[in-house]
Amino acid sequence: MKRKNSFFGTLLIAVSASLIVGCKNTAAPTDSEVTPRGEPTLVCDTIVFDEASKTFNLSLHADSTADAKVTFFLLDGDSILMQNTDGQFSGIPPFEEGYNVRLQAEWSDTTITTPLTHIVGFVVPREPVDKIPADELQKLINSQDKSLILGNNLHLAQGLSVVVTDTQMEASSLQDVITLLKNGVWKSVTVTDVSYDDNNLITAIKLKPVGEQQIEDEDYDEDF
Numbered sequence: 001m002k003r004k005n006s007f008f009g010t011l012l013i014a015v016s017a018s019l020i021v022g023c024k025n026t027a028a029p030t031d032s033e034v035t036p037r038g039e040p041t042l043v044c045d046t047i048v049f050d051e052a053s054k055t056f057n058l059s060l061h062a063d064s065t066a067d068a069k070v071t072f073f074l075l076d077g078d079s080i081l082m083q084n085t086d087g088q089f090s091g092i093p094p095f096e097e098g099y100n101v102r103l104q105a106e107w108s109d110t111t112i113t114t115p116l117t118h119i120v121g122f123v124v125p126r127e128p129v130d131k132i133p134a135d136e137l138q139k140l141i142n143s144q145d146k147s148l149i150l151g152n153n154l155h156l157a158q159g160l161s162v163v164v165t166d167t168q169m170e171a172s173s174l175q176d177v178i179t180l181l182k183n184g185v186w187k188s189v190t191v192t193d194v195s196y197d198d199n200n201l202i203t204a205i206k207l208k209p210v211g212e213q214q215i216e217d218e219d220y221d222e223d224f
Contacts, residue, residue: 038064042103042114047121053091056122060087060101068105075100095122096158123158131200138191141174144181148174157201166208187211
């Protein structure tokens with residue numbers, strides 16, 4: 001009888017040991033093994049102007065956000081204007097300087113927020129105008145026309161690019177150019193090239209000064 005009990009006791013120990021070994025070999029995978037996690041990336045898809053409301057629609061999406069709670073943000077500087085979970089924004093007011101966007105991806109063990117991304121293109125489309133030729137533009141500049149100073153000339157596109165060649169002075173805008181003319185640093189300018197968009201708005205001007213003078217700092221007046 002004792003031998004029989006000893007046999008069954010030995011068998012029970014062997015079966016238990018086998019179960020323990022089996023559990024060690026089939027450990028559950030970790031979260032990182034189930035879903036590899038990358039760095040979230042925010043992608044700006046499209047900016048669409050809504051003619052009826054005179055506002056803009058913006059579509060955003062994100063990569064590497066599997067299993068995360070995702071929130072999209074539209075900001076003016078650091079101030080949150082709108083936020084949602086699908087990346088679809090509407091009713092965005094026109095703003096020439098543009099907006100910032102940001103993504104927050106939240107998992108059970110961590111939260112990742114992307115850096116601010118600046119996007120532009122929130123400018124109301126302009127109506128077509130008659131093309132102004134280079135020589136007429138040159139006359140406006142040399143006469144220091146007030147519409148150029150104030151930036152409200154209807155022939156100029158927003159974000160106008162100005163390139164000045166053959167000069168030792170720094171000038172990257174029409175306001176800079178007119179200031180140099182006003183102070184007598186340049187006697188006049190010659191417009192050498194003009195670029196237009198599809199509505200005949202001037203997008204870029206290339207010019208060079210005539211009769212550039214050297215002046216002292218105290219003689220230079222930056223005010224219009």
